Amino acid sequence: MKVFFLFLLPLFAFGFDKDLKVTTDKTPLEFDLLFESMKLQSKEPVEKIRLVGLSQELNKNLGFLPKEQIFLLMKSEVTKNFLEHKFSKVRQFDVTNLLIQRLEKNFAEKEKLLTPFSTWAFRSVIAELKSHQKDELITDKSFNPDLFKGEKREKALRLKKYLTYLLPWIDQMDALPAAGFNELTTDVGWEILERINARSILLKRYATDGGEAAGSLINIPERLTDLKPDQIKKIQSNDTDLSLIEKSQKEKNAAAEEIRKVTPDDLSPLSEDVSREIEKVNVEEMR
Numbered sequence: 001m002k003v004f005f006l007f008l009l010p011l012f013a014f015g016f017d018k019d020l021k022v023t024t025d026k027t028p029l030e031f032d033l034l035f036e037s038m039k040l041q042s043k044e045p046v047e048k049i050r051l052v053g054l055s056q057e058l059n060k061n062l063g064f065l066p067k068e069q070i071f072l073l074m075k076s077e078v079t080k081n082f083l084e085h086k087f088s089k090v091r092q093f094d095v096t097n098l099l100i101q102r103l104e105k106n107f108a109e110k111e112k113l114l115t116p117f118s119t120w121a122f123r124s125v126i127a128e129l130k131s132h133q134k135d136e137l138i139t140d141k142s143f144n145p146d147l148f149k150g151e152k153r154e155k156a157l158r159l160k161k162y163l164t165y166l167l168p169w170i171d172q173m174d175a176l177p178a179a180g181f182n183e184l185t186t187d188v189g190w191e192i193l194e195r196i197n198a199r200s201i202l203l204k205r206y207a208t209d210g211g212e213a214a215g216s217l218i219n220i221p222e223r224l225t226d227l228k229p230d231q232i233k234k235i236q237s238n239d240t241d242l243s244l245i246e247k248s249q250k251e252k253n254a255a256a257e258e259i260r261k262v263t264p265d266d267l268s269p270l271s272e273d274v275s276r277e278i279e280k281v282n283v284e285e286m287r
Contacts, residue, residue, distance in 0.1 A: 019221040020055065026067040027217060028075040030120060031196075034189050035218070037117035041186040048224075054193050055218040061200035063215050070217070073203075074196060081192045082121070083165040090168045091175075095143035099170070100129050106173060113178035118185045125169055132159055 020039060022032050042048045062070050093099055107122045114122065132138045137156050141147070143163075145156035172184055 019219065020052065020224065021219055022217060023219040024215065024217050026065075026070045028071050028078070030078040031074040033116040033120045034078060034192060037115035037182075038186065038189050038193065040115055041182065041189075050190075051193075052220060052224050054197055055220050057197050058200055059216045059218055059220070061197070061204035062217060065203065069203075073199060077196045077199060078192055081195050082169075082188060085168075085188050085191070087168040087172070091171050093167060093170060093174075095129075095138055095163060095167075097133065097138060097140050100126065100133060100138065103129070103170065103173060110178040110181070113182075115182050115185065117189060118178075118182050121169065121181075121185055122173060125166060125173070128162075128166065 022035055027035075038051055042051055062073075065073075103122070103126050107126065111119065111122075129138060135152075135155065137143065137148070137152070137159055143156075143159070145153060145160050148156045172181060176184065
């Protein structure tokens with residue numbers, strides 16, 4: 001069994017990152033960065049098999065949809081599930097200009113060690129806070145909606161609700177080292193991919209045009225789809241040392257660097273439309 005496993009190991013250790021990739025313009029940047037990060041962080045064959053399986057499902061269930069629907073679905077699911085991730089404990093922070101400076105310094109120290117999706121998380125949260133700083137809702141004083149009146153107070157109250165989703169992430173950005181934050185965003189990444197897949201299955205099931213695939217979103221090399229169920233079981237149950245995968249880390253780091261080169265320097269703030277959708281869901285749950 002170990003001979004069989006070692007024969008397959010190079011397939012997943014070295015060929016995976018290069019050939020499994022998003023090959024369409026139908027997906028948003030958030031998904032592209034997430035997918036690339038999941039490849040970089042998938043160290044064991046069983047994780048790679050899981051990612052290949054999800055990729056096959058997304059191709060099958062979303063390939064027939066027009067770009068607008070795929071783009072909106074993925075963008076909203078990535079952002080919404082990122083914001084809604086539950087944390088057991090959250091420290092309290094004074095939301096001020098100083099907090100933004102602290103996050104920017106923190107990000108600058110960790111940036112070179114972060115995955116593309118972790119980088120997106122930092123940049124997006126900082127951009128969100130800066131947008132409210134520009135509106136003079138975040139100042140040198142501790143944020144308090146009662147300090148504002150009229151339309152500005154309404155915006156401040158919305159920001160207060162939104163901070164219930166942002167502050168847990170700010171806490172993790174402040175507390176975790178780069179490697180720990182990458183592990184967190186990888187866990188969240190699996191949740192997001194599973195959620196997108198669940199939504200895609202429903203879309204496929206209720207498609208009015210029969211749901212025939214019109215094209216692939218993700219290129220999947222044939223050698224990664226030809227494994228038989230019994231072969232997959234052997235890989236999943238084998239506990240052989242995976243040192244070969246660790247040797248490919250240099251290649252993975254190079255891939256991450258390439259992604260960073262095409263990442264915008266200043267991402268737009270997290271969508272307020274998504275925030276309103278979250279609020280809508282919470283209201284419906286309370287009824």
